[in-house]
Amino acid sequence: MDKAAPQIAKVVEALKAQFGDRVSVNDALREQHGRGESWHPSAPPDAVAFPTTTDEVVAIVKLCAAHHVPIVPFGAGTSLEGQVNAIHGGVCIDLSRMIGIVAVNTADLDCTVEAGVMRAQLNTHLRDQGLFFPVDPGAECTIGGMVATRASGTNAVRYGTMRESVLGLTMVLPDGSIIKTGGRARKSAAGYDLTRLFIGSEGTLGIVTEVTLRLAAIPESIAAATVGFQSIDEAVKTVIEVIQSAIPVARIELMDDVAVDAVNRYSKLSLPLQPTLFLEFHGSQSSVAENTREVGEIAAAHGGTGFQWADVAEDRSKLWEARHKAYYAGLALRPGSKGLVTDVCVPISRLAECIAATKADLAKASMPAPLLGHVGDGNFHVCFIIDPTKPNELHEAEHLHDRMVERAQDMGGTCTGEHGIGLGKIAHLQREAGEGVALMRRIKQAIDPAGLMNPGKMF
């Protein structure tokens, strides 16, 4: 971060002159903007500003830059690794009022939206046009936040993550300049891939204000199902065989018995208390029927039982809503708790071994810890449900977390499939990327020489 002393008072004064009540130093509001949905303690910014245009973002950034004040971009505040916590203070730029859907090009299956558009808002807007935006993290988050975190979700096994779904960006750089990256062509070999450099940069290189996204056509036929297994190993082996058979599942999600219990209670389901796969198939009627049959055979060969079909759209919605709320279902197992949620991703061939070793660790844990994930990608989560008043629990969870991450890395995997680095995984990134972190720092230094963009995150 910039060595010169920040002059926050001057910045707040100037912001108030320009933005009136769209700038706040209210304690409750600052507290709320100082954290995401993880256990990390809130680190409130000095002020929160609510711009409504890219040019207003530019004005705020230039003001902060001129006065050496840190800048923290904020979407819906659902990040899980402390990405929005203003640990060096400064101005939080809340983009939630930039909710314009700039263009939808049905003929090209793309759209351009402002960064504050919510995932759900976009899909509601698209539905009548037979399109949808497939990337679906569990949280109710903004598109800009999803770009910043390189988010994914349940559909990634079929449709890719934000890495594959963003065609172009409008970014405000740390000096207040605006650049547009990418475009609307499906592919390009024109220069460095700035779009993908910004995807996953967690607000440390600039602020996303507009996003051009690839969309997908709502498939002719959709079928969803749940199937239970005697052991988690059999469930995982089913997943591995489905993926290795190149069957184009749209979704293939695992919940262990603890997660199923949490979801049953929270979302009023009545799934048998056993390791369970949630599946969905997209395509033509005949291809969905074919894929369904093939996966059914593989599941049966691994002892899968109790196939429950959700043929009606409402039943499917209920199922996936339950899946998406699994994190909150976990927290509800223990009122007043916080989640220390981990997120690793391994090559699919190592998934059974990685999950088995993780479950052996969890069997000894003193807190509930549901395991679930987007297993078709080799990605899974454990959510340690900790009592924030008991430091021992946080310490224990952190220890198990470290073991889990290092195990995944040692299997050729990554410390995070989709939640990012933030404050929570700085050491893990260092272990994983090694010399690459030094290169990331050089890029950061080149783009944000004063170090004002979301300082203290990632490295």
Add this chain to the structure above:
Amino acid sequence: MDKAAPQIAKVVEALKAQFGDRVSVNDALREQHGRGESWHPSAPPDAVAFPTTTDEVVAIVKLCAAHHVPIVPFGAGTSLEGQVNAIHGGVCIDLSRMIGIVAVNTADLDCTVEAGVMRAQLNTHLRDQGLFFPVDPGAECTIGGMVATRASGTNAVRYGTMRESVLGLTMVLPDGSIIKTGGRARKSAAGYDLTRLFIGSEGTLGIVTEVTLRLAAIPESIAAATVGFQSIDEAVKTVIEVIQSAIPVARIELMDDVAVDAVNRYSKLSLPLQPTLFLEFHGSQSSVAENTREVGEIAAAHGGTGFQWADVAEDRSKLWEARHKAYYAGLALRPGSKGLVTDVCVPISRLAECIAATKADLAKASMPAPLLGHVGDGNFHVCFIIDPTKPNELHEAEHLHDRMVERAQDMGGTCTGEHGIGLGKIAHLQREAGEGVALMRRIKQAIDPAGLMNPGKMF
């Protein structure tokens, strides 16, 4: 580039001491290494080195860096925008002897190869394991070169480009340090996406020495076909409707009548002399049958006739070999010619209009100029077959080329879908990326402060 005077003689002397006859200053060899397959005049390097390991690449890079000597990485020399031309001299690092296939993980559908492995070599190696690597530019090129150029090809509409196909890289940076980016997990949110920063960087940020690639399973069923149309507009409208219907074609390629004529002569085919689509479908027997029927109906509705099926693998190979050799077929229309080949990509909704306007320009051109492309992505090429002894022809072709690129950009497209920038499209990149180019320069400066890596390319 570094302001200090290069000390090439000292570098050659030191290289000879270490590499013996794996370093050469032979004129013919230097001349051959001073150009790709485009019209750009050869700019020979001062010396060519043939390392066989990453550590040897490091040694060469450190030596060059210490003596302010430019470095130009070289694969198979098939680039089309002057990417390998050593316009500031220096040492060409020819990676064609780094041909080890380090690992194939059939269970994870991935592999790791050295940068000099040829695309065809890899596919021959994989065939017995039921896998293939789908990215297939027309040229016989190296995997490292494909990374550097962000290559794609006929399968990109289904399987993606190098951008989507590379999981990780081993890179030698301009200071001689080695970094490994990415890994074997299918997705990751761990830090900046260095992998994609290096993909398409055209040797300006470092040297690719190893690549981890996603593979695909050879599909159960494959069907290929050609179909002719009365007008190019009807052919393009067929493509647009197929893509907008989300039918998962594996390949959908267009050739205009000029390209068909060239391919007929060069590859001994007997296609009717009319705009023609080359198609391929991958999947289960039933899904291929279904897709085939759907596409057949769309083509027929646009007047498509003479559907010719290539059901036998040999016939399919002949068809796609002819397609891949289309550039050479174009050159053979006029012995002694050079190709000025352009490569634009537009949103699919603008494709018919863009091709129609381009064809109207070509109707007035004084040289043959086949039009063909990966139209499912909105990507197409024109190859101006010029007589290199006639400066007027180059001038005319450049003018038509500029018009074509600017038209594509004005339609929301890009100046290059897959050939890259090199020497040939520096001004076009500036027009397209605007302020983004300044940011690319800052990144270049951060990673290669002395400016020794492939100087003079891209910007």
